[in-house]
Amino acid sequence: MADTEQVRNAGRRLATDLRDLREARKIKPESIIKATRLTVDVFERFDESALVDHPAFNRVYIRSVVASYARVLGIDEDLACRGLDEALDGTYAGGIRRVYIEGLPVDEWSEPIDSDDAQLADALEATTETPGLFDKDESDSDVAHKPGIFALLGNRKLIPFILLIVVALAILIFINKSSSSDVEETEIGNSIIPVPGPPPEPKWILLGDSIRFDIIATTEKLDPIRVKVDSDSLRPYWIEHLDTLTFYVRRNVIFRRELDVADILMDGYLLPDTMIDSSGQIELSRESAQTWLDSLAVKEVARNRPLS
Template sequence: MVNPVVFESMRRLAHDLRRIREKRRRSLQAVHNETKIALELLQHFERTALYDHERYNPVYLRSFARTYASALGIDPAQVLEALELAQEGLYRNQLAVQYLGEAPLPEEGGTMPEEITAITPERPAEVEEEASRTSETPALPLSVGPGGLERLERRSQWRIGVVIVLLLAVVIGFLWWWLRPLPAPEPLPLPSPAVVPVDTGRAVLVPETTAAVASALRWVLGDTIIASVIAAFDKVDPIRIRVDNDLRRPYWIEQGDTLQLSFTQRIILEEQLNDIQLLLDGHPYPTDRRDLQGRLVITREGLQAYLDSLAR
């Protein structure tokens, strides 16, 4: 609710500030250009010091008055002191006494000069057009910034907040995608085993080579061939093996263990052949391909021929 005493005091302060500006030959347009305050607010300030304005706020008003005083070249501290008096209904004409050389009004019973009641703020030609534009859109509340007073742009601040939230969401999504654990690669299918009968009636598991894979691969033996003798079915006690031109030697292998030997041209295995599985360079080799003496004689040429037969 408007206090009539305060309202009169604020109008007297605004009237004195306008006359100080006119005496210093500063137009409202010049003040607007320097302070960036809307012309509509400047005009209303010089009528009632914004006391009856819908955007009136004591905090904003102090910043407004300080900026306005700086634009006129007068002491902002004195203007703020006068504003405090006006807000208490105690301002007489202190600024007019100091800057216009007028006599002070009496403390009690002073009334507004007649010219104040009929104040018509100046509207030079260059201001008319701007005032008509600004009057169509109500000015926003004022806030204090590094360059003086600026109008608050609530919608802009709200939009900036939304943009910041969206950017944070995009950044978090990108980081999650970048740091997410990659799925383990699917294991390659293993060849299905096929059962190959041997003389002993036991079954030896040999990986099945499909026709398509076998036709595309031809095993090439290296200079040295690795023979892996596996005691798959029972303890080997012992097996006798001759490597190339070396002597025939006995070997004892516990069930489940593997004996590895290397040869270049030939290897001969004797005794307990039914209890083993044999791998040559990692390729299963049947143990039933024996000679008339029951030995397993494997030569480089014979092994190559056997591997080539699998590729056909």
């Protein structure tokens, strides 16, 4: 388990990167507050620590906040949530900054070490001349007492073979990197036109036997919210400000009252306000819930598909 101080430091790095990206794209804090439905004081806490050390918020809720934040910034929600997961583990090292501020590819999110490049660097280093090998300061007598020098001079004949090995390594590295590319290239005349591969399949989200619903009193105390789970009757629930109440549903659920001051998460996904019907309630069956999750998967594919 990560050290508490490591988690705090990682949370501060994540919050700083999101704040710097927000300011670089000239997005007002009010836009983030509206999208995340955070109060001003909680947003200020998020701006400092990403709420990773806040006792009132769990991982599921913070993920929903980060996902909403990412939508306003126009960045990949999965990458933003990946940054949060790393922060909660105490390992976030600035991936969002590298990708979205410094403009590095996603592959360099955590700056992996390329073993092929390391081998090439070692080979190049092996071909460099030994320092002091041909120093003119040495007298002939000094050289005469160093038979190893003549042996090294004789080995200069091997330098072309070493250079040949280096070139072969460079070609292998180039071939490996080219074969891992997701884009095929077709040569037409003197130009190379990238040809995209097949579109990615949606990442379908399947509901389990029980569907988890988290009700969070984000703006103020819920006084009360009414909930009907499966065949149970409609019951009132009082939830203190920033507290969370969890239900597990098998077939259907109804939420009524106080929906404008609460966030409701279904298996970690924030239900939009558009689900509130004309009578002021949200009613979901297992089938309608699965249909909504399917629509999220399709929208995600469409959002990430490059324009032709």
